[in-house]
Amino acid sequence: MPQSTPDNPVRIEDAGVVRIVRIDRPAVLNALSPAVLTELAAAIREGDANPAVRAFVLTGGTEVFSAGADLDALAGITAPAYPTSPNADAFAAVRAARKPVVAAVAGWCLGGGCELALGTDLIVAGDTAVFGQPEIAVGIIPGAGGTLLWAPRTGPGAQAEAALTGRRIDAWEARRLGLADRVVPSAHVVTAATALAEEIAAKAPLAAAAAKRAMRGAWRAPLEMALSAEVEILSGLLASEDAAEGTAAFLEKRAPRFEGR
Amino acid sequence: MATRFEIAAGMRDAALAGALRKALRRAGDGLLIAGDLSGGMDDARGLADWVGALGDAPVPVALAARGPLGPRGVALLLVADLTALAPGVAAPADWPDAPGAPALASRALGPAARALVLEGGDLVAALAATGRLTVADDPLAAAEARLAAAGPGAARRRASLTAAANLPLREALDFDLWHHRAERDSR
Numbered sequence: 001m002p003q004s005t006p007d008n009p010v011r012i013e014d015a016g017v018v019r020i021v022r023i024d025r026p027a028v029l030n031a032l033s034p035a036v037l038t039e040l041a042a043a044i045r046e047g048d049a050n051p052a053v054r055a056f057v058l059t060g061g062t063e064v065f066s067a068g069a070d071l072d073a074l075a076g077i078t079a080p081a082y083p084t085s086p087n088a089d090a091f092a093a094v095r096a097a098r099k100p101v102v103a104a105v106a107g108w109c110l111g112g113g114c115e116l117a118l119g120t121d122l123i124v125a126g127d128t129a130v131f132g133q134p135e136i137a138v139g140i141i142p143g144a145g146g147t148l149l150w151a152p153r154t155g156p157g158a159q160a161e162a163a164l165t166g167r168r169i170d171a172w173e174a175r176r177l178g179l180a181d182r183v184v185p186s187a188h189v190v191t192a193a194t195a196l197a198e199e200i201a202a203k204a205p206l207a208a209a210a211a212k213r214a215m216r217g218a219w220r221a222p223l224e225m226a227l228s229a230e231v232e233i234l235s236g237l238l239a240s241e242d243a244a245e246g247t248a249a250f251l252e253k254r255a256p257r258f259e260g261r
Numbered sequence: 262m263a264t265r266f267e268i269a270a271g272m273r274d275a276a277l278a279g280a281l282r283k284a285l286r287r288a289g290d291g292l293l294i295a296g297d298l299s300g301g302m303d304d305a306r307g308l309a310d311w312v313g314a315l316g317d318a319p320v321p322v323a324l325a326a327r328g329p330l331g332p333r334g335v336a337l338l339l340v341a342d343l344t345a346l347a348p349g350v351a352a353p354a355d356w357p358d359a360p361g362a363p364a365l366a367s368r369a370l371g372p373a374a375r376a377l378v379l380e381g382g383d384l385v386a387a388l389a390a391t392g393r394l395t396v397a398d399d400p401l402a403a404a405e406a407r408l409a410a411a412g413p414g415a416a417r418r419r420a421s422l423t424a425a426a427n428l429p430l431r432e433a434l435d436f437d438l439w440h441h442r443a444e445r446d447s448r
Contacts, residue, residue, distance in 0.1 A: 127420055172317060172427035185420055188439040
């Protein structure tokens with residue numbers, strides 16, 4: 001089984017025809033560094049092209065899915081560079097996977113972590129899972145689907161509350177809202193997600209891929225346009241003084257002072 | 262091994278919520294709450310946050326209670342799984358008007374809560390009748406003993422109780438069966 005290293009913080013494990021892609025930076029709550037996102041995109045694209053793989057499980061393990069982007073890394077991205085950054089590319093790779101992807105989520109699933117999960121087809125949540133889009137607290141917006149991908153699952157109210165207040169919700173509320181599709185004990189979340197992926201993988205592969213394409217096709221054109229617009233909006237926001245202040249305040253563990261500039 | 266959490270006098274709801282969430286994350290086999298229960302509500306969101314965290318806790322929550330009981334004590338009596346209460350301590354007569362009390366009583370006592378909340382019945386007696394509350398000269402020792410008696414499987418059972426309170430029956434069953442599948446597979 002491949003091991004993660006600081007330069008390769010994503011583990012890949014094949015369980016039969018199911019490829020388990022695991023973010024493996026537990027010391028930093030599986031924060032999404034450029035290296036994580038680059039490896040993640042590569043793992044999904046390679047698996048998508050590999051005929052031996054029929055479905056994916058995307059996980060951070062049984063303790064934490066991902067607490068979100070490395071703010072240090074995000075702070076270094078300029079507005080013009082964001083749309084082509086590893087950040088934007090990795091989320092696009094997960095959303096674009098032709099094969100079914102099941103997220104196994106335990107613990108924190110915040111910010112970019114939540115957007116990764118939202119890019120999958122089914123979300124199996126452990127009972128410790130906590131979902132949220134806290135970006136507004138640091139003067140930016142979610143830039144990889146967090147203002148758009150809640151709504152198809154939860155409806156517009158929960159979407160607006162997530163994007164505008166940054167409120168976190170636990171696994172039970174996530175299930176009630178439809179954000180999570182199943183809730184299992186966190187200790188078994190990867191096993192449960194893998195079992196679900198195996199169930200899907202046992203079906204006809206062409207039909208599974210076609211069903212996925214059909215399900216997403218209904219909203220692909222407008223959603224893709226909206227997602228592009230979201231990236232552009234975030235790119236502009238990253239250049240604002242408020243975004244710099246929000247990030248600085250977070251890193252300095254103090255309350256931000258937003259001026260609307 | 263359970264974790265003990267002491268509520269300081271004057272602790273605000275938001276601070277209590279944050280501290281309890283941290284305590285629950287490292288609670289081990291259970292969380293034992295003691296300390297000052299005389300406080301009121303200073304922040305509705307904070308109160309909802311800490312009460313919700315305890316209500317959906319992943320481990321058993323025990324309460325060692327000495328008087329006097331304020332609105333905070335009433336909420337804790339209603340949300341704790343296992344309570345040991347010092348003799349002679351009673352809930353205030355207006356306990357149904359404590360913030361969150363009707364909702365918590367309904368969850369703790371089911372349909373029996375209706376008359377109790379509307380007429381202001383004896384909360385301690387009602388909880389004692391369910392087995393959730395016992396009276397003890399040394400509430401701390403008694404609460405510790407109740408948690409210990411629940412055994413090492415209590416956290417697993419508590420998680421399944423939380424699942425049952427939050428999920429439809431089939432999904433709650435499936436949640437609990439994951440524990441049993443794992444036990445079977447390990448044999």
